[in-house]
Amino acid sequence: MIPPALPPPAIVAPEPGPTVSAALTDANVRVTSAFSGAQIVLYGAVFDPETRPSDVVVIVRGPDQPIRIARKVRVAGLWVNSRPVVFEGAPGFYMAASSRPLTEIASFSTLRRLGAGIDHLPMNAPEEERIETRYGVRDVVVSRLGGDYLDWRRAVIRLKEKADLYATDHEGVRFVDRGLFRAEIDLPTSAPIGEYQTEIILFQDGEPVSRRARTITVEKAGLERWLFLFANERPWLYGIVSVLIALTSGWLASVVFRRR
């Protein structure tokens, strides 16, 4: 895949206000048979004619992946899964790194508007919702999960954090020199394939004053890519080939051993 062309550098004079700039050590992660996760370093700088206190927040959002989650319930003494609830709009990977805890950087409503932080991920379970009229108010969205809704949501985040797919790091953005900062993005082996939108936001006085976006592409490469495409584009042929490999090697082994 050809990475999207970067917009031409602006020739206009730099804006008078503060700006943030950032770059990635590696914008293209190749998943080959030796892949065991990746660490990408993001470094950047804050340009500010004045010296106001600055906070930087880095948000990495992987491709959307619907999440199916079930609750263990006890039925006749056995632990079984409930009917799964599907959460949509949740990313397959999410990281929020900041120079200070997010709640100290900006207000709840600002963070919610920017979708910054795990608590502000706009994910919901549309299949469980219905729209009805309550207390004379029309079009009220009601979830079948009722008061447990937050439990379910928290469980999604907890399980994803356990799998290293979601992370919040209050000290993830470190200023190494005046105006110069760096952050590390750790992709686990299970990180989904696709485009990762990375957003770098500069906060001053609780307001976002400058934003930059970068894209990380995670793609299968080499033999991994070839096998993956083969399995998905020619599934029946792939199945026949894998069975032929199995039967042939079984037959070969018995021939080799008979000779001895």
Next chain:
Amino acid sequence: MDIYLPIAEVSVNAGILVLLGAVVGFISGLFGIGGGFLMTPILLWMGIPPVVAVASEANHVAASSASSVISYSRKRQVDFRMGGVLAAGGAVGALLGVEVFRWLRLMGQADLVVSLSYLIFLGLIGGLMLVESVGSVLRQRRGQPPAKRRDRRPVWLYGLPFKVRFPRSRLYISVIPPVILGVFVGILSAIMGVGGGFILVPAMVYILRMPAGVVVGTSLFQIIITTSLASILQAGRNQSVDIVLATLLLLGGVLGAQFGARASSRFRAEELRALLGLIVLIMGLQMGLVLFITPEDPFILVGSGK
């Protein structure tokens, strides 16, 4: 050496997989079974997604069964006609099983059904095998004559229509019981990722009353056909066969199966059956345990994309 599996999308140690394949292959050759009931749970514990583990394991079972069936066939211990009838049922069962598994996954109940199937079938058959074989080992030790086998064949086996001659098994019975047996085993092979030998072998002995000499070879022959088909169906319908995983497993598997087949002549049949019964029973209980233990986390992610 860690290797990233293209379909399972996890990183595993290649050496451990080959070694595991060899150990399970050895057991498979020793007892004349596919070994799927051992390998599938191990793959699950290693973190391979259940769908991929079940589908790729069918491929591995096909390979190690092919490796040992050839030596059985040289000794004329395969009833190809009976195997064919069983496999015809098995094909229908595999088709059904792949669809049932798809539906169970959507309902989030795949884990439950897999655990329950292991607990019930492995627990029951392992327990029965253990009791029966320990009994006969003890009788031998005490110098008593072996228990008389009830040689009277059940009437229903002969009363049913569509009778066919099976010369190698010295049987003239209806095809309905073997076809039903085949369908049942085919469904299990798609759901549990097993060949079904641990069910077929006792069923052939106790229900179809086939001579002991041809049972193992015939079961392996039918397993090859059913698992090959299940493997192609899983790849075609669910894109869930990981060829790298299957190849690593079968590298060790086919070699292990040959050594196992050689070692089998050094043991007594009853002792082998007792040992196999014990392994089957432990595996069934281990897989079923999860149903009784209070889970650490009350929530569980049940597969995302695929």
